[in-house]
Amino acid sequence: MLPVEVSGLVVAYDGVRAVDGLDLSVSAGDSVALVGRNGAGKSTTMRVLAGLVPASHGTVHVGGVDARRDPTGARWKVGYCPDTGGLIPRATPWEHLQLAASIRGMPPGWESRASELLDRFDLTDAADRVTAGFSHGMGRRTSVVLAAFHEPEVLLLDEPFDGVDPLGVEATMQVVAEARLRGAAVLISTHLLQLATQATSEVLVLTRGRLAAAAPADELAGDVGQQRYRALLT
Numbered sequence: 078m079l080p081v082e083v084s085g086l087v088v089a090y091d092g093v094r095a096v097d098g099l100d101l102s103v104s105a106g107d108s109v110a111l112v113g114r115n116g117a118g119k120s121t122t123m124r125v126l127a128g129l130v131p132a133s134h135g136t137v138h139v140g141g142v143d144a145r146r147d148p149t150g151a152r153w154k155v156g157y158c159p160d161t162g163g164l165i166p167r168a169t170p171w172e173h174l175q176l177a178a179s180i181r182g183m184p185p186g187w188e189s190r191a192s193e194l195l196d197r198f199d200l201t202d203a204a205d206r207v208t209a210g211f212s213h214g215m216g217r218r219t220s221v222v223l224a225a226f227h228e229p230e231v232l233l234l235d236e237p238f239d240g241v242d243p244l245g246v247e248a249t250m251q252v253v254a255e256a257r258l259r260g261a262a263v264l265i266s267t268h269l270l271q272l273a274t275q276a277t278s279e280v281l282v283l284t285r286g287r288l289a290a291a292a293p294a295d296e297l298a299g300d301v302g303q304q305r306y307r308a309l310l311t
Contacts (some may be wrong), residue, residue, distance in 0.1 A: 078143050079230050080105050080154075080262035081126065085135035088121050088286075095121040097134075097286035103231075108253055109261035110280045110294070112311060118286035119266040123235045126264065128152040140230045156229035158220040158267070160236040164223075166209035170200055170219050173208075174226060181227045194222045197246045213240040218248070225252045230254045235266045235284045250276055269272035270306055274298040282309045 081103035088096040096118040103109045111119040124130035126139050128148035137144040140154030157163075165173065174191040177183075195201050198218040203211070204243055208219060222238050237249050253276050256263050267273050273280055274294040282289045289309045 079103065079213055081109075083126070083135065083266060084123075084222050086122065086125065086132055086137060087134035088118070088125060088130065089133045089207075092285050099283075099286070099288055100289070101281060103262040103264055103274065104248075105260045106257050106264055107279070108257055108277040108279040110270065111264065111283055112270055112273050112280055112306070113264040113283035113289075114268070117283040119283055121282075121286075122159070123157070123233050123257050123264065123266050126231070127149075127155055127157040127233055129157075131205070135258070151164045154229065155231045156224035156227060158217075158224040158235055158237055160239075163223075164208045164211075164216060164222050167207050169205050169207055170195060171204045173219070175222060177226055182276070183227060184278060191226065194226060194252075198222055199244055207266055214242055214245060217235040218245045220225070221245075221249050221252060225256065226260065229304055230258070230261055230263070232261050232263045234263070236268070238267055238269050238272050246272065254275075264287065270297060270303065274302065282306065284310060 079102050083101045084098060086092060086096050086099040104234050113119055125137055126133050128144050128151035132145050139151040141190060142150040142154055144151035178187040196203050200218060217237060217239055218241060222232060224232060238246055253263050266278055274297050277294050280294050281291050
């Protein structure tokens with residue numbers, strides 16, 4: 078079984094289908110991007126995979142766990158960067174990492190990885206500041222650090238590049254590359270097509286909760302790829 082396998086996923090809110098019959102899979106050591114306009118169903122799909130939102134219909138397996146039957150089990154398999162929120166306003170990045178290490182039962186020595194990630198994402202000087210005062214970009218970088226910290230089997234990054242400066246983009250790309258090298262499956266949701274094609278090997282274009290197209294990332298790169306992408310959205 079692949080680390081991420083989704084078939085016929087439907088998520089309905091008050092009769093409206095935010096996701097409508099979606100199929101997707103991500104192999105170990107691979108990375109896939111979900112792209113599309115706002116409301117295309119990208120974030121809803123990520124929340125289902127993270128075990129936070131129940132599917133209305135379909136099958137969802139994450140790290141070998143049936144996320145519909147065992148959402149808590151699915152949550153243990155993933156590292157999740159949500160599209161918004163996810164941080165405790167009155168806690169510092171270091172306190173977030175301490176809490177994550179405790180909850181996950183990480184062995185002694187986690188501090189060195191935590192320090193390395195904070196340094197890589199240029200958050201060392203902010204490690205003891207409460208996140209309530211963070212800019213949007215700092216919050217995004219902190220969320221990526223927390224998602225990658227415990228080296229999960231499945232890494233879910235929802236809008237990790239939104240409002241992030243070039244250093245943060247580079248650090249996120251490095252995290253994705255390292256996750257793939259150790260055999261993790263990576264799924265990225267973003268509205269930034271250029272970065273999606275750089276970070277992943279396959280791009281899935283969603284429109285109105287459905288899969289409009291799937292293509293190798295290099296086929297959607299550059300100006301020609303942008304034109305093809307726009308045509309898929311119309």
